[in-house]
Amino acid sequence: MIELPSSNAMDAADPAGGPGALLPSILTGSGERIARHANALFGTAARLSDLYDEFGVGKQRLDTQWSGRTAEQAGAQLADSLAELHRITGEIEHGAALLTVAGTLVTAAQDAYRQVVAETNPVVAELLAGPVSRPAAVTLAELAGNALAAHFGALQGLLTTIEADAAGLSRDGSGEAGDERGD
Amino acid sequence: MNAETDAAELLDRVRAQREAVLLAQREVEALRVPGSSPYHEVTVTVLGTGEVAEVEFGPGVVESADAITLGSLVRSAVNDGVRQLKEASRQRFQEVLDASRQLL
Numbered sequence: 001m002i003e004l005p006s007s008n009a010m011d012a013a014d015p016a017g018g019p020g021a022l023l024p025s026i027l028t029g030s031g032e033r034i035a036r037h038a039n040a041l042f043g044t045a046a047r048l049s050d051l052y053d054e055f056g057v058g059k060q061r062l063d064t065q066w067s068g069r070t071a072e073q074a075g076a077q078l079a080d081s082l083a084e085l086h087r088i089t090g091e092i093e094h095g096a097a098l099l100t101v102a103g104t105l106v107t108a109a110q111d112a113y114r115q116v117v118a119e120t121n122p123v124v125a126e127l128l129a130g131p132v133s134r135p136a137a138v139t140l141a142e143l144a145g146n147a148l149a150a151h152f153g154a155l156q157g158l159l160t161t162i163e164a165d166a167a168g169l170s171r172d173g174s175g176e177a178g179d180e181r182g183d
Numbered sequence: 184m185n186a187e188t189d190a191a192e193l194l195d196r197v198r199a200q201r202e203a204v205l206l207a208q209r210e211v212e213a214l215r216v217p218g219s220s221p222y223h224e225v226t227v228t229v230l231g232t233g234e235v236a237e238v239e240f241g242p243g244v245v246e247s248a249d250a251i252t253l254g255s256l257v258r259s260a261v262n263d264g265v266r267q268l269k270e271a272s273r274q275r276f277q278e279v280l281d282a283s284r285q286l287l
Contacts, residue, residue, distance in 0.1 A: 112190045112193055112194075115194055116197050119194075131232075132232060132268075133208055139276040140204040143197070143200040143283050147200065
């Protein structure tokens with residue numbers, strides 16, 4: 001559960017609802033959890049990579065000690081499987097890298113919210129309490145809310161790009177994009 | 184896009200906006216806005232802080248009007264001054280908003 005400062009004065013002053021109206025867009029993700037998941041995926045990719053190396057060594061031994069047509073067929077099949085393992089490992093690494101970036105963006109959005117609200121909300125509250133400074137409070141709340149919304153919009157755009165990239169990964173890995181084996 | 188750099192820029196922008204708003208507020212508080220009754224029998228000066236600084240009666244007004252009428256004229260002049268102050272304040276903060284939008 002992330003802790004965020006109260007934006008009550010800004011929410012009350014901003015006709016658009018203030019930073020509170022933007023909260024749903026940044027509360028749904030935990031940058032730390034995403035980073036942990038990405039690290040776990042990097043670990044999986046590293047283990048697969050080790051496995052790939054071990055299989056590669058095994059294949060080399062087989063190639064030197066086993067000959068004939070059956071050996072060639074088995075060797076070719078093994079080479080295909082190794083290539084597929086290599087491709088999958090690469091996709092996992094790429095997915096983990098995308099996840100790392102996504103986690104960084106989520107954390108950045110939450111940090112930006114935290115800092116902007118922590119600095120602005122007390123000032124808006126003070127202006128709201130003044131007998132003639134309500135317009136200043138409304139203006140400041142609106143400006144800060146707009147700036148945060150624009151910032152989140154830019155981050156959201158990057159996350160959407162990452163999402164599309166990740167969707168492309170899962171599509172490519174599903175075998176739906178053309179089956180070259182054609183059994 | 185670098186998330187850290189952009190967050191720093193966001194904070195810089197919000198801080199600059201806050202300074203612009205507080206400057207505008209100080210300017211509004213320094214205003215001296217006139218107000219008057221419909222036929223200028225009474226004129227007032229309202230400060231940006233909301234206080235009424237001056238009340239002036241036109242020639243012969245005090246002698247010719249009763250207390251109720253004088254009260255009504257003063258109230259009318261003060262309300263006019265407060266209305267003008269609100270409009271001046273609205274315009275000043277609209278300038279701040281417009282300037283900010285141009286930067287986006």
